[in-house]
Amino acid sequence: MKKIETTLESVVSDLTAFYDYKVWEFLTLNGVAIDEGTTEIQWIFSRYGAIDDVVIYYAPVKNSETVPSVVDLIPSAIISQREIVDMFGITVENSEKGLYLDEDSLSAPLATCRI
Amino acid sequence: MGRKIIDIPLGSQHISLLEPIKFRFACENEKIVDVSSDVGFVHRGIEKACTTKFAYDAVPYVVARICGLCAITHSLAYTTAAESLLEGVVTRRAKYLRMLLVELDRIHSHMLCLSHTAENAGFEAMFMRIMGDRESVMDIQERITGNRVQFDYVSIGGVNRDITTDIEKEIRKTLAFIREKTHGYLEEFTTNWSLSLKFKGVGVLTLDEAYRYNAIGPLARAAGLATDVRSETDYLPYNEIGYEMRVGEGGDIYSRNIVRLFEILNSITMCENILGGLPEGEIQTKMKGKPTGEALVRLEAPRGELMYYIRGEGKAMLSRVRIKTPTFASIPAFIEVFKGSEYADAPAILASFDPCMSCTAK
């Protein structure tokens, strides 16, 4: 498992340089609540046919910031982007709310996921 | 006739669906031109409960309740991740027993999918036959673990029950029975008109689309994309027990069925090899400490790749459990397949994906 830090501004260009759709499988988009108001967003990839070759690009995101969408590059990211929007209450370009949560559900359930 | 687009909903409650999912097909005459889906009907909030309500050693039993069909893969993926954080080593016997259950699970899950495909083709008798034969797999699962469906077999450190020679004999008998039956199905699925020709060229996912949309599991392998987590990870010694990847061609419903049938056959062989080479030893090892750090584990569930990401901070509660389930990741690919096919085929295509909504929404 290799972790590469990136920032919100550079993530799209980083991923464009990195992602070859015949070599890498996009696993999912993940979020981890770091502390109040900050979430670490991870883009996780694995290489087809290699043993445990997983690469994670990650960037810390403030709740007021907007995460750029990578759907143009990776079409299958659309659904995990919508999930992140629901779960952490952050905004992602071109991804609307309401994949899982209803109007009266707890909003952003994982955002302050501290014990 | 003008070019008029009509919206047709399918779901959330429908006879051909086992679980609630809602599709809205925009159709032009009979052709589907656009699809939107609503998958959130069964969202319960398990990811949060894993980090707030249950301690790390109880979580395997909670995540098993994400999905009743692939419960064992969920709890196994979680335990493997937790064990790597605790830096414990599981005995080889426990690993073999875990693999045995995972493969048995794959057999009965694929059988369910095939029977469902047959039902959607209007072949009710075949549905009943496969469901009837599937019971024998459920029986040995019950013999090994004590329960038919939610059997909570895996726990952190190993497995909860050992098998005896009696049970072993029974398993071998059942496996031989299933193998014979599967050869029968194979013939039926390749020669019977309503199960083979009818499905050829329906619901096609091309190889390039499979790459583009990151298709996984039987869906990808039927399209010719050679990806299987069993050959891409090494926590479980799959190379020792005769694992073979089967790649289909065409990417249509027919080839998905064939890939599944061959996977059943391969799983049967693997189960027999597991029983043949079952190492001696303990089935449980004590693990000390609290999980610290982060771990990512991938495992091949019957429907494709399952991923667990966990992060712990040395406390009894974890701070994050991220579950990526196979159906969730393949929804973009599903939608791609639907576009351009006939509306009348939609239920059959959907059944051939073997979707699991409980997994998707968690």
Next chain:
Amino acid sequence: MDFSRYRKRSPWILHYNAGSCNGCDIEILAALSPRYDLERFGVLNSGNPKQSDIFLVTGPVTYRSRERLVELYNQMPEPKVVIALGSCTCTGGVFRGMYNVEDGIDRYIPVDVYIPGCAASPELIIDGVVQALDILEKKTKERENAKRLYSEPTTENGITDRSNSAQKIGTGGFSPEEMKPNSPERRENEED
């Protein structure tokens, strides 16, 4: 035509998954399949609420399925029996207290039979359905009694309509003359 005599012999099942883990749903399929053969009781799994008599629900009711659950229940014709299948359907089970679930379906619709177990085994499912059949018969009888008392509800094309009789009980739909013990209208009503 009056179907009530045949109802017990061929109850149709409507199954809805209100957020379960699939375990119990699979067991329903297993119960319908040849080994357990629930179909020998005339049970048929139908996908249509308007033709069903037994409502088999699994799952602890997630927020998004609440509306559908009540809607399906309302669409089923009287008499109907509701079975809560699985621990999580009865009480919330392992999902109790999670943020997107209600704890059990009886917060939304009345339940007649509770089947415990996680997952409930096919044997238990059969037991539950057989018990539901008795309740169904009882409910059918009760409705016939109501018919004798108020000459309502009407049975038309096999669909029993209770709305009129409920109105009569509730709002005193009888005129004062009708309410007198020996009024001709009252007797006429009782006769048919």
